[in-house]
Amino acid sequence: MTDLFHSNSETFCLNCGFMKSRLSRDDPPAFPHHLLTTNDPPSDLEVAQVQGILDTLHDHVSDLDASINDVGEILAKLRSRRKNTVDEIHRGRAILSVIRRLPGDVLGEIFSYTTPDESHRRVIDRSPWVLGRVCSQWRAISVSLSTLWSDVDSSLPLPVLMSQLERSKGCGLTIRLIYSETEALDPLIDCSTHWETVDIEMGVNMLPLLDRVYGKVPMLRHLKCRDSTGVGSCTSFQIAPNLSTVIINGKAMLRLPWMQLTRLRQRVPSIDDLTQLGSARNLVELSLTNTVSLSLSLARARELPEAVILELPLLRVLYIEDGEFLNFLLLPALENIYISKRPSSLAAFIDRSMCRLRKFTIIDPDVSTVIRVLDCASTVIELRLQLTTKHPGPFVSYLTVPSSFNADSRPPCPELRSLSLCTNVLDDHQSSQVVRMVESRLHSSACSSLSICRILDLENSKLVDYAYKTLDELRGGGIDAEWLPEKSARRRLIDWREEYV
Template sequence: METINASACSNCGFATSDIYTDLPVFPDYLLETNEPPTDSETFELEKAAAECRSRISQLDTTITALLSSLEKHRRMRQSAEEQIRRGGAILSVVRRIPTDILVEIFNWTVPDEARKRAMNRCPWVLGRVCSRWRAVSLALPELWTIIDRKIPLAMVKAQLDRSIPYPLTVELGFSDTGSVELLIACSARWEVADVEMRPFMGPVLAAVQGRLPALRLKYNDNNGFRLFGAFSSAPALRDVSLSGRASLELPWSQLERLNLKLSNPTGLNQLREAHNVVELSVTGRPYERLPVADVMELPRLRTLLIKDGVFLQSLCLPALEDVYVSMDVSSVPSLIQRSNCYIKKFSTDVQCVSADIIAILENTPGLIELRITAIQDVQLLLSRLTVPASEMTAYARPLVPALRVLAVSNVSDAPACTHLIAMAESRRASPVCAEPSLCVFDFIKWTGLNLHALETLAMLREKGFTIEWLTGPQSMDRYRSWRSNYP
């Protein structure tokens, strides 16, 4: 039998050979006939078969060894990858962040206002990453200043200790009176208090009277407690949010920012004393005219969000500049005339008609922003905002010449699109009008614009106009963002 010509592999050390060239040659011509082989041919065939069986045995041994080596090398490769991963973790940018930068990042985890926070979130979660992060978080009192009403008593104690001497944002509404008493003992540090009034809290909260030097207040009372005076003395109190059936004695004359979501309109009579309020939001259930004989004047009020415009009949607001109405805009013109105010921004999300909006515009010559989310006959409004050729003079007084921002909806068909283009071009050409940036809402379309909208958008952009055409979720997000500018 012939031997295998072999040599050692320089990589694995195993023998290599050319197994194809040294195999015995069978007389293949015998396959082309059914004649039996001769004795000599039979001998040669049996000998060749024996050699092949021997070669197979040798190759099986070699294959087993190679597979073992392959597995060994696979394990070595996995070990090398694990070492790379470990080394990468050690060299991680996060691990090498300087402490002062880490402090700045941690400070950004503190929200500006009190809000619901799960106990496994910041700042508690920061200390679970590593000992260094825990040490840094414990060294930053400002991280521990927001105390959620849902956390256990032990965590309340820990946060009060760790936050010294910083001002606190507290939520009062705990089922555990011990937590409330702990927080009341620290009332001199309260900066923001979010109070969910409970039956047991009245006598306990009375202890904070006269001990609130830095307070801003958010107070909700759905039970209708009698007039409550715990917050009547708070020299820094400027910002208050009331909801439910709250009835509070407050230093009304020093308040500047009010958010009222009251279920009883008679509670709004307290506004009469808030003659320094600058920003006011009155939402909740629809309101009626206040049950008072005369009109309530708020001389410094500049920003107003009102759910039901009927309530405007009870107000005189000479400094009003920015108004948002969610229901019934019909009382807005009379408010402007009675107040002799100079409105710069008007927004509404009520389903309205152009006649109501035009009546408002006729009384707001200095209007800069107009935002409407639901208007039935937008073509009429756009035609009134279009400056006629006869008024293209320096002496003309078109409707709201200072208008710089216009947001409208229902510009979907060809006539409305044509009016939009004509309006934009006319106000650009007018010597007395500002060129408005445009925002068009299409709340119905959630995937794309129709052909008229696409052509109009392309045409206005080609002419150099600033325009957005928002659909579905984008429209809703922009609409909701308007309210963030109000109390």
């Protein structure tokens, strides 16, 4: 069937492109040539002739304008038809889409990776809610997967919250409790037997509510409690047979099943609290903040009772702000330690605990302290230091293995494989020292090869010339080398800390 488009001035065939319009008329007559090439005045007859030509040209312009408008309409119609055709193509491709043919169990596995992170938990226009708006099949699958609904946000409207609790169907719940969200607290408290991970913001009126969960948290594994007011002691989690990880921020005071904990992060505000910490003998990871004031209190005590020396026989990872607190710890299994202040007690601690440390992160030590510590830590594999000294050269020289060393000699840190050095004073000469040190360890038979070298430059906002030179030399030797300028270096320092806290 012929598809014609009609307008006031023309007919256009959408199939073959034929156009019948006033554009096909003869060309208009020309002006008298001698009047175009001279400045002679026209005669009366020529004036009438020129005026007639002008009228004809005006008519022709009108025809052209009309044709342009008609072509615009034709173009708009063609574009509309093209869009509709492309939409049809998309719809057809959707029919053939692989995801449309996936089995329900595979779709469910994919859905499990769509749950929002912490920053987006409060948006109901995200997974899992949005999955049910795609099609009936997706809705049926998402509703049937209780684990998709296990991360419960107490800020949701009550009907939505109740729907989510119903869909979770008794699987372990991750919830956040804030007392200001009173409407949601009762249903969340009532389902405490299914709590698995709980984040609580304590308040003066929260304790009576939490009393209702005493002995009713059999699935609880992870507990985070925040309290900036010190509302009192909470005993609600004293009976929690599966509780293994606890994070305590602020002034929260909790009675816990200390013996079964394996991971703990808390402030240590007083000597009295050391007793309960000493009871946590199964801890594997421990993060202690606000330890400066406590270590000072312990140091000033006239008599230090034997109980003050805390032995945690299974602890492998320790974050501690004040290194002086190490004077009161005995950790024979420790492998990984982060110290942010005053690491001078670390050497004595290593000797006393007889631990085999594998990873150090030390912030702002002096070079002599680092060397003294490393003399006691021959088992270290990874070393991360932030040195603010103006002369890091002695430390680099300490790690350099002389060519005279043989396989029977014992260089410093013979098992060292990864070094991260953060400084704001590493110049061209000192960079060359680093290269020579790495090469000496790479070629020495007396120690393991140093295969990873990171330099964190706190002084320069971009890589300087000698940084490129250093990287070329290190990478040329097969080293995994990285030089981070100021902004990236500060981000990496934060990453170091966040591994622990």
